[in-house]
Amino acid sequence: MEFLIENGTIISMGKNGIIRQGSVVIERDEIVDLGKADYIKHKYPRGYERIDAKNKVVIPGLINTHHHAAMSLLRGYADDYPLQEWLEKWIWPLEKHMSKHDIYVGALLTAVESIMSGTTTVNSMYHYFPEENEAKAFSEIGLRGVIGHVCFSWRKDEDKKALEDLARNWHGQANGLIRVSVDPHAPYTVDPDYMVELKQIKDELNMKYGSSENPIIWHIHVAETKDEKEKIRQAFGINLKNGIFSYLNSLNVLGKDVLAAHCVWLNDEDIAIIKERNVKVSHNPVSNLKLASGISPIPKLLKAGATVSLGTDSACSNNSPDIFETMKVTALLHKGVNLDPTVMNAEQVLRMATIDGAKALCWEKEIGSIEKGKKADIVIIDFNKPHLCPIYNEISHLVYSVKSADVETVFINGKLVMEKRTIKTVNVKEVMKKAEKCRERLLRIVGK
Amino acid sequence: MEFLIENGTIISMGKNGIIRQGSVVIERDEIVDLGKADYIKHKYPRGYERIDAKNKVVIPGLINTHHHAAMSLLRGYADDYPLQEWLEKWIWPLEKHMSKHDIYVGALLTAVESIMSGTTTVNSMYHYFPEENEAKAFSEIGLRGVIGHVCFSWRKDEDKKALEDLARNWHGQANGLIRVSVDPHAPYTVDPDYMVELKQIKDELNMKYGSSENPIIWHIHVAETKDEKEKIRQAFGINLKNGIFSYLNSLNVLGKDVLAAHCVWLNDEDIAIIKERNVKVSHNPVSNLKLASGISPIPKLLKAGATVSLGTDSACSNNSPDIFETMKVTALLHKGVNLDPTVMNAEQVLRMATIDGAKALCWEKEIGSIEKGKKADIVIIDFNKPHLCPIYNEISHLVYSVKSADVETVFINGKLVMEKRTIKTVNVKEVMKKAEKCRERLLRIVGK
Numbered sequence: 001m002e003f004l005i006e007n008g009t010i011i012s013m014g015k016n017g018i019i020r021q022g023s024v025v026i027e028r029d030e031i032v033d034l035g036k037a038d039y040i041k042h043k044y045p046r047g048y049e050r051i052d053a054k055n056k057v058v059i060p061g062l063i064n065t066h067h068h069a070a071m072s073l074l075r076g077y078a079d080d081y082p083l084q085e086w087l088e089k090w091i092w093p094l095e096k097h098m099s100k101h102d103i104y105v106g107a108l109l110t111a112v113e114s115i116m117s118g119t120t121t122v123n124s125m126y127h128y129f130p131e132e133n134e135a136k137a138f139s140e141i142g143l144r145g146v147i148g149h150v151c152f153s154w155r156k157d158e159d160k161k162a163l164e165d166l167a168r169n170w171h172g173q174a175n176g177l178i179r180v181s182v183d184p185h186a187p188y189t190v191d192p193d194y195m196v197e198l199k200q201i202k203d204e205l206n207m208k209y210g211s212s213e214n215p216i217i218w219h220i221h222v223a224e225t226k227d228e229k230e231k232i233r234q235a236f237g238i239n240l241k242n243g244i245f246s247y248l249n250s251l252n253v254l255g256k257d258v259l260a261a262h263c264v265w266l267n268d269e270d271i272a273i274i275k276e277r278n279v280k281v282s283h284n285p286v287s288n289l290k291l292a293s294g295i296s297p298i299p300k301l302l303k304a305g306a307t308v309s310l311g312t313d314s315a316c317s318n319n320s321p322d323i324f325e326t327m328k329v330t331a332l333l334h335k336g337v338n339l340d341p342t343v344m345n346a347e348q349v350l351r352m353a354t355i356d357g358a359k360a361l362c363w364e365k366e367i368g369s370i371e372k373g374k375k376a377d378i379v380i381i382d383f384n385k386p387h388l389c390p391i392y393n394e395i396s397h398l399v400y401s402v403k404s405a406d407v408e409t410v411f412i413n414g415k416l417v418m419e420k421r422t423i424k425t426v427n428v429k430e431v432m433k434k435a436e437k438c439r440e441r442l443l444r445i446v447g448k
Numbered sequence: 449m450e451f452l453i454e455n456g457t458i459i460s461m462g463k464n465g466i467i468r469q470g471s472v473v474i475e476r477d478e479i480v481d482l483g484k485a486d487y488i489k490h491k492y493p494r495g496y497e498r499i500d501a502k503n504k505v506v507i508p509g510l511i512n513t514h515h516h517a518a519m520s521l522l523r524g525y526a527d528d529y530p531l532q533e534w535l536e537k538w539i540w541p542l543e544k545h546m547s548k549h550d551i552y553v554g555a556l557l558t559a560v561e562s563i564m565s566g567t568t569t570v571n572s573m574y575h576y577f578p579e580e581n582e583a584k585a586f587s588e589i590g591l592r593g594v595i596g597h598v599c600f601s602w603r604k605d606e607d608k609k610a611l612e613d614l615a616r617n618w619h620g621q622a623n624g625l626i627r628v629s630v631d632p633h634a635p636y637t638v639d640p641d642y643m644v645e646l647k648q649i650k651d652e653l654n655m656k657y658g659s660s661e662n663p664i665i666w667h668i669h670v671a672e673t674k675d676e677k678e679k680i681r682q683a684f685g686i687n688l689k690n691g692i693f694s695y696l697n698s699l700n701v702l703g704k705d706v707l708a709a710h711c712v713w714l715n716d717e718d719i720a721i722i723k724e725r726n727v728k729v730s731h732n733p734v735s736n737l738k739l740a741s742g743i744s745p746i747p748k749l750l751k752a753g754a755t756v757s758l759g760t761d762s763a764c765s766n767n768s769p770d771i772f773e774t775m776k777v778t779a780l781l782h783k784g785v786n787l788d789p790t791v792m793n794a795e796q797v798l799r800m801a802t803i804d805g806a807k808a809l810c811w812e813k814e815i816g817s818i819e820k821g822k823k824a825d826i827v828i829i830d831f832n833k834p835h836l837c838p839i840y841n842e843i844s845h846l847v848y849s850v851k852s853a854d855v856e857t858v859f860i861n862g863k864l865v866m867e868k869r870t871i872k873t874v875n876v877k878e879v880m881k882k883a884e885k886c887r888e889r890l891l892r893i894v895g896k
Contacts, residue, residue, distance in 0.1 A: 075837075076844035080779075080793035113835040226787070289784030290848075319848040320835050329777065331528075336737030337785070339674070345528035387561040387768050387852075389523075389880045390887035396524035400738075400767040404835075405853030432837045439838035 002027050003416070004044060005380065007037045008053025009394055013060050013354045014369030018394070024058060026376040029175060029414035034370060051409065055384040057394050059350075060369050061120025061144075061377035061412065062323040063357025066219075066261040066282040066311025069124040069134045069145075070098065070106035072113070073438050075315035083225070083291055091316060097445045100129035105434045107137035110321060112428055114143055116421070117322045117404030120377040120412045123259070123282070123311070123361055125150050125183045125219050128162045130169070139174035142417040142425045144377060146361055148183035148219045151198055153191045160201065167205040172214050176375075177413055179214065179363070181259075186221040187244055188231035192251055199253040215362050217257045222248070223270070224262035225293050245270035245279075254279050259360050261311060262287075263301070264294040271297070275304045280360035283352070285329045287313030298334050299343040309360035310352045322404045323353050331399050346399035376414040381406050450475050451864065452492060453828065455485045456501025457842055461508050461802045462817030466842070472506060474824040477623060477862035482818060499857065503832040505842050507798075508817050509568025509592075509825035509860060510771040511805025514667075514709040514730040514759025517572040517582045517593075518546065518554035520561070521886050523763035531673070531739055539764060545893045548577035553882045555585035558769060560876055562591055564869070565770045565852030568825040568860045571707070571730070571759070571809055573598050573631045573667050576610045578617070587622035590865040590873045592825060594809055596631035596667045599646055601639045608649065615653040620662050624823075625861055627662065627811070628653075629707075634669040635692055636679035640699055647701040663810050665705045670696070671718070672710035673741050693718035693727075702727050707808050709759060710735075711749070712742040719745070723752045728808035731800070733777045735761030746782050747791040757808035758800045770852045771801050779847050794847035828857040 003026040010022035016034060023040035025033040025048070033040065078090035098106075103126060114122050121144040124134050128149035138145040149166050151159040163182055171180045182202040184190040190198065202218050210216045223244045225231075232238050232247070240247050246269055248254055256278040263274070263281045274281065283296055301308050310330060312321040331349045335341045358368025366375045381398075385406060388397050410418040417425050451474040458470035464482060471488035473481040473496070481488065526538035546554075551574060562570050569592040572582050576597035586593040597614050599607040611630055619628045630650040632638040638646065650666050658664040671692045673679075680686050680695070688695050694717055696702055704726040711722070711729050722729065731744055749756050758778060760769040779797045783789045806816025814823045829846075833854060836845050858866040865873050 073838060075840075076849060077840045079841075079844050079848065080783075080789055082788075082790055086789070109834055109837060116834065286780060289780035290789070292783040292787050292789040294787060295784055319844070320851075322835070322851070325773070325776075328773075329780070332734060332737035332777070333781075333784075335528075335740040336743055336781075339740050339742060340530075341528055341534070341738070341740040342530055384880070386557055386564065386876055386880060387770070389557060390521060390883050392523075392525045392887070393527075396527050396767070400527065401524060403768075403770070403851055403853055405851055428834055432832070432834055435838050439840070 001416070002048045003051055003411070004040070004048035005051045005053050005058055005378065006041070008056045008058040008380065010034060010058045010370060011394060011398070012370040013351065014371040016371065024370060024378065026411065026414050029375055031370060031372055031374050031376050033372060051380070053380055055382070056408065057381045057383050057398070058370070059379050059381065059398065060354045060367070061379050061410065062118050062353045063121045063309065063361065063368065064114065064119050064312055064321055064323055065123045065259060065309040065357050065360045066284050066313055067110065067122050067124045067321055068126050068314035069110035069122060070103040070126045071314035071316050072109045073098070073102055073106040073435060073442070075319045094442050094446055097442055100132040102438045102442070103127065103129065103134060104132035104137050105438050107134035108141060108426070108431045109435045111138050111141040111143040112423055112426065112431055114321050115141070115410050115418050115423060116407065117324060118379040118381070118407035118410065119321065119323050120144055120379065120410065121357070121361070121367060122321070123219060124148065128166045130165050135170040135178050139178055140426065142177070142412050142415050144177050144367070144412055146179045146181050146217065146219070148181035150183045150185050152185050152189050153194050156194060163201055163205065167209045167216060171209045171216055175413060179216070181217045181219045183219045187247065188228055188235050191236050192238070195251055195253055213365060215257050217259055217362055219259045219261070221262055222260040223265040226265050228265065243267045243270035245273040249273050249277065257362055262293065262296065264288055264296045266297055271300055271304050271306070274301065274306045281306055281308045282311040282360060283308055283330060284311045284313045285333050286326055287317040291317050295333065295337055298330070299338060302344060302348070307356050307359050308352050309357040324402055324404045327353050327399045346395050349399050350395055376411050378411040379407055380409040382408045449864070450496045451499055451859070452488070452496035453499045453501050453506055453826065454489070456504045456506040456828065458482060458506045458818060459842060459846070460818040461799065462819040464819065472818060472826065474859065474862050477823055479818060479820055479822050479824045481820060499828070501828055503830070504856065505829045505831050505846070506818070507827050507829065507846065508802045508815070509827050509858065510566050510801045511569045511757065511809065511816065512562065512567050512760055512769055512771055513571045513707060513757040513805050513808045514732050514761055515558065515570050515572045515769060516574050516762035517558035517570060518551040518574045519762035519764050520557045521546070521550055521554040521883060521890070523767045525764070542890050542894055545890055548580040550886045550890070551575065551577065551582060552580035552585050553886050555582035556589060556874070556879045557883045559586050559589040559591040560871055560874065560879055562769050563589070563858050563866050563871060564855065565772060566827040566829070566855035566858065567769065567771050568592055568827065568858065569805070569809070569815060570769070571667060572596065576614045578613050583618040583626050587626055588874065590625070590860050590863050592625050592815070592860055594627045594629050594665065594667070596629035598631045598633050600633050600637050601642050604642060611649055611653065615657045615664060619657045619664055623861060627664070629665045629667045631667045635695065636676055636683050639684050640686070643699050643701055661813060663705050665707055665810055667707045667709070669710055670708040671713040674713050676713065691715045691718035693721040697721050697725065705810055710741065710744065712736055712744045714745055719748055719752050719754070722749065722754045729754055729756045730759040730808060731756055731778065732759045732761045733781050734774055735765040739765050743781065743785055746778070747786060750792060750796070755804050755807050756800050757805040772850055772852045775801050775847045794843050797847050798843055824859050824862040826859040827855055829854050830856045
């Protein structure tokens with residue numbers, strides 16, 4: 001299908017800047033042209049399904065760089081408890097009964113709500129099973145994703161099998177919609193030998209299934225809570241004198257294809273290492289606040305020149321994969337805690353959610369901005385709403401005023417996946433019914 | 449008109465608790481009955497316009513206790529600047545040209561977006577003019593409000609005239625929809641003599657136009673920024689040894705009809721005075737973060753037993769009067785900065801936005817909960833959405849997952865003001881056109 005999005009305000013987040021009364025031309029999975037509406041109309045007078053974007057703002061699809069897609073099934077199951085009680089009494093006892101079918105259904109639900117809130121790429125860390133999994137769910141609904149398998153020291157053999165299977169079956173599949181990652185859970189659940197081995201596994205899988213243009217990345221939780229060094233000591237008897245990144249650096253596992261989620265408890269040396277090794281950061285402010293983990297020093301990371309992207313974390317700790325909300329919370333939070341309104345502006349935050357999100361996933365050659373030759377991941381937002389009136393500055397509105405429900409139409413990989421808020425690829429009511437059934441089964445098992 | 453809202457989950461926030469498969473009966477402006485759907489159906493078999501609330505959640509209308517409604521016209525005009533530059537180079541130069549027509553139009557816009565996001569009462573502090581004003585705008589659209597006139601030392605005569613006119617013309621008017629308030633701007637812009645005089649004026653206006661059931665309240669900004677004591681010293685040569693509330697208490701102006709907005713920089717003595725004098729707090733976390741004012745010690749205020757309500761502040765510093773968003777930010781922020789997820793739970797936050805908001809405005813006899821005999825300010829929320837699936841706990845969803853666009857139908861004072869997201873009382877497109885015209889005129893004047 002060929003599309004022509006006409007007469008919108010294009011916020012390209014790339015070299016084309018902002019094009020007012022602009023148009024974008026889509027052929028197959030690709031953006032083949034963009035420019036002033038008059039010019040495009042003249043150049044492409046016939047053909048193409050024309051999408052009217054008058055009074056609308058057209059942006060690259062948002063990128064969520066940290067999620068556990070399956071866990072949408074646990075949204076609202078338990079909140080506001082102390083962390084250990086929350087995990088040990090609530091989340092883990094239910095989660096351990098999650099079947100591969102639950103994982104698939106949870107990921108379907110996350111895919112639907114992500115698209116409906118303008119997100120076109122989700123990086124998800126969860127348990128991989130061959131038959132039913134998050135990659136299957138995302139590809140069926142047409143959401144772009146990086147699907148990881150999370151690894152723990154206590155199940156090395158199982159992990160290695162899962163990683164090989166995941167990479168072989170899914171990396172670069174579904175017309176390039178799906179990529180995969182190797183996901184050590186965290187420095188306190190993956191021992192140093194296994195950590196090194198998982199780096200080697202990632203490199204080997206890249207040789208077999210990846211390429212420099214299409215890499216299998218490494219996705220890990222780092223420095224989420226204040227007591228992480230103590231947890232490492234308890235788990236492996238290792239006493240860290242310096243920060244967690246110094247430790248990971250000493251294992252020689254860091255590099256530009258490493259995405260570190262959270263990065264809340266960092267010292268200056270950690271920040272220098274992140275920059276030096278070009279490690280990518282996924283900032284998850286909503287989850288970090290809700291779980292009372294703390295506040296990541298994002299202004300320092302930005303000052304150091306690190307690549308910072310945005311994640312929502314799972315529906316257990318957020319409870320919605322809404323990158324518009326995450327953009328606003330990010331822009332607000334660091335101003336407030338630093339008592340300085342200039343620590344980051346709206347445009348920087350929008351970069352985190354688009355082009356810097358793409359860089360975080362090593363996918364910036366194909367996504368993250370509206371540019372000729374990139375994949376057509378495009379979101380059209382209706383600005384003709386009272387809460388977006390009057391209009392002085394579209395970028396201010398995108399970060400501070402737009403709500404996820406203002407997202408009207410979404411293209412992913414050139415495919416129209418949502419039109420005027422109707423998902424075109426799946427029956428949403430059926431997905432919701434399935435999710436409710438999974439919830440009922442899980443509650444029955446735990447006797448609640 | 450008489451309405452029967454049927455078969456919903458009623459979160460009453462009052463003595464009825466949560467009623468599943470419940471119904472609410474509305475006659476004139478009042479809630480005349482509520483209970484299980486079967487019982488209500490049997491008791492009221494005929495008549496009434498029936499509103500189906502199956503799969504929906506019915507809550508008392510949300511209450512926004514601090515706003516400057518007219519300033520929605522400046523939404524997105526300037527963000528991310530240092531506070532003084534923002535005020536002196538951007539906001540004030542534009543704001544001084546705001547005409548009474550602009551104020552009226554800005555308040556129309558705020559009224560529309562408030563209703564569309566489930567807010568049924570807004571407390572607004574702005575400049576009052578007799579012919580066109582916020583009270584006129586709110587009453588035309590059917591939004592309940594407390595309308596104040598903001599007072600400064602430099603315009604005492606003008607203020608006193610405005611206050612008398614506002615109280616005489618509007619207090620208790622529009623079928624009881626509108627109440628008024630006396631609004632000293634802040635302790636650094638209102639000298640101590642005028643502060644005392646404004647308390648007397650409030651008491652006198654209450655004798656003439658108010659009653660204990662229907663009081664004219666006092667609405668003031670207090671302790672918003674760290675340098676407030678220094679500003680008081682510079683303005684009036686007063687050196688405060690203790691906190692701002694100690695100062696106000698020494699003037700004998702505090703009491704249960706005082707609503708203090710912001711309350712960011714408080715010491716323990718301030719908190720004790722707030723509790724002792726039963727001063728009401730309006731917490732504005734989004735604005736406090738965006739302007740980098742700081743973070744109010746809400747957990748300490750709650751622990752002391754103070755009444756804490758929620759406000760959005762104006763669209764200049766927020767940029768949307770969305771109390772759902774403010775609830776989530778409130779629930780998140782204090783967990784994160786205190787590294788403690790138990791400092792407040794979802795239900796406490798929902799109280800702040802409903803019944804405690806009503807208490808903050810001394811209006812709890814009539815609004816803030818769904819109870820027999822109270823005014824029918826009721827919001828129906830569609831829970832049949834992917835991002836609200838599955839459902840374990842409605843109150844968790846209301847605080848952490850519901851988006852303002854999920855609000856479907858709104859009653860205020862028994863009147864159906866929004867039905868299935870269509871505002872019934874005004875042509876919304878016309879309001880938006882008017883707001884754009886005001887923006888164009890203001891930009892022309894300042895030459896931008």
